[in-house]
Amino acid sequence: MADDGLELLTGPRVEPLLRAAVEHQGGSLLTWSLDHVDSVPEQSTTATYLARIRWAHGERNELLGVSARSGDLVPSDERAEIFEDGTRKVAVWLYPHDPDLAGLPRAAFPELMAETLSGVLPRPVTGDQLRLTMIGYRPRRRAVVRVDVLDPREVFYVKVLRSKVFDDVHRRHALLRDAGIPAPEVALATQDNLLVTRELPGAALARALFEPGDPCTAEELVALLDSMPATVAALERRPPWSDAVGHYAKMVAATLPELADQLARLSARIEEELARYGAGDEPTHGDFHEGQLRVAGGRIVGMLDVDTIGPGRRADDLACLIGHLSTIQRMNPRQEAKVRDLLARWVPVFDRRVDPVELRLRAAAVVISLATGPYRSQAPDWRTQTVAMVRSAEALVRQVVPGR
Numbered sequence: 468m469a470d471d472g473l474e475l476l477t478g479p480r481v482e483p484l485l486r487a488a489v490e491h492q493g494g495s496l497l498t499w500s501l502d503h504v505d506s507v508p509e510q511s512t513t514a515t516y517l518a519r520i521r522w523a524h525g526e527r528n529e530l531l532g533v534s535a536r537s538g539d540l541v542p543s544d545e546r547a548e549i550f551e552d553g554t555r556k557v558a559v560w561l562y563p564h565d566p567d568l569a570g571l572p573r574a575a576f577p578e579l580m581a582e583t584l585s586g587v588l589p590r591p592v593t594g595d596q597l598r599l600t601m602i603g604y605r606p607r608r609r610a611v612v613r614v615d616v617l618d619p620r621e622v623f624y625v626k627v628l629r630s631k632v633f634d635d636v637h638r639r640h641a642l643l644r645d646a647g648i649p650a651p652e653v654a655l656a657t658q659d660n661l662l663v664t665r666e667l668p669g670a671a672l673a674r675a676l677f678e679p680g681d682p683c684t685a686e687e688l689v690a691l692l693d694s695m696p697a698t699v700a701a702l703e704r705r706p707p708w709s710d711a712v713g714h715y716a717k718m719v720a721a722t723l724p725e726l727a728d729q730l731a732r733l734s735a736r737i738e739e740e741l742a743r744y745g746a747g748d749e750p751t752h753g754d755f756h757e758g759q760l761r762v763a764g765g766r767i768v769g770m771l772d773v774d775t776i777g778p779g780r781r782a783d784d785l786a787c788l789i790g791h792l793s794t795i796q797r798m799n800p801r802q803e804a805k806v807r808d809l810l811a812r813w814v815p816v817f818d819r820r821v822d823p824v825e826l827r828l829r830a831a832a833v834v835i836s837l838a839t840g841p842y843r844s845q846a847p848d849w850r851t852q853t854v855a856m857v858r859s860a861e862a863l864v865r866q867v868v869p870g871r
Contacts, residue, residue, distance in 0.1 A: 472512040472535025473721060477504060485516060485531060487550060488559040494520040502530065504843050505606065508717045511536040513606050530562035532606050543567050567607040567629050570659035574612045574625045583661070587654045589619060622666035623654060633660040636774045643776070646696040649769045667769030669761035676809065677802050682762045685816035691767050692752060692784050699750030700778040707783040709832035712737050716835055722842045723853055733861055734835065740828050740868060747780030755784040756791035782821040782829050789814065790833025794856050824867040834860040
């Protein structure tokens with residue numbers, strides 16, 4: 468099996484590497500802990516580390532990133548510092564200087580962000596008039612930063628993208644907006660691949676789920692997806708989550724080997740059963756879940772993260788939502804009851820729109836993909852969460868596949 472670097476970057480042997488990288492930049496590593504892991508089995512691993520570093524000007528908390536590969540480094544690795552231990556080379560960087568996200572430094576510092584927004588605000592602002600909040604950072608992939616302008620009061624979301632996907636993502640936003648879909652308005656696109664969008668109205672469905680009453684109806688969820696323009700189906704096809712169920716099963720098994728046989732059987736059964744369904748040519752969102760929707764007054768008023776729109780099957784979108792709702796973590800009993808009630812009423816509506824068997828198989832595949840999350844984010848109870856997700860996927864398959 469090819470050495471993808473997972474063992475090196477998640478074990479104690481990484482410490483000398485981190486120390487050398489920090490010393491190379493003039494600092495001294497005081498403490499460190501693993502923060503986030505992205506692994507492609509047998510190919511590559513990228514990890515980030517929370518580090519306390521003593522610099523000449525004082526101590527600071529920093530985020531260090533490291534990428535290791537089973538084969539040769541890729542060209543963008545050269546934008547990081549390259550270290551070699553005699554057997555392999557790794558790329559190391561200090562946040563925000565991610566080698567694949569050229570615009571991240573601009574999005575990380577209020578002064579630079581204030582300069583960036585000067586063309587879209589009614590008057591210039593300074594860095595101390597902005598509040599930046601990192602919403603999500605996938606090293607070497609993307610980041611999203613919330614920018615609160617204090618005066619005049621306005622909120623923007625900044626997508627920090629890789630150069631190879633930037634134009635495509637920008638085009639997708641425009642396509643949906645022109646068709647009347649409530650996607651985010653692009654306020655600014657920069658040369659270093661920042662897509663600045665204005666905040667949509669309403670509240671996140673992920674939060675509204677737990678408020679009194681229904682946040683929206685199942686019929687409206689289906690109608691929103693069905694209202695996407697036909698031109699979406701002419702875009703480049705992106706594989707649905709279910710196409711990669713075997714890949715994600717291996718990723719989970721790499722962190723919990725005791726689940727390897729169970730995951731192999733489960734993913735094989737899902738692949739076997741889904742083989743009878745075609746690729747589909749309906750306009751689809753591609754990553755449709757409660758975190759992507761804004762609601763107000765019991766209605767949907769916005770749809771986020773439209774980067775993945777393209778041709779596919781409606782069951783993929785609805786299964787994605789079911790998979791996410793089925794795996795929400797750290798709910799109290801009242802919240803669990805609310806989500807169970809919504810699923811009990813929403814799923815029958817989805818069953819009338821798509822094949823019920825297909826829906827559950829694809830939802831199970833989504834759950835397996837999500838089961839990589841607790842380990843990647845280094846959740847304290849990641850083992851318990853992961854096992855629970857695998858059981859949830861198995862329960863979905865058991866509903867529709869006899870003998871499973």
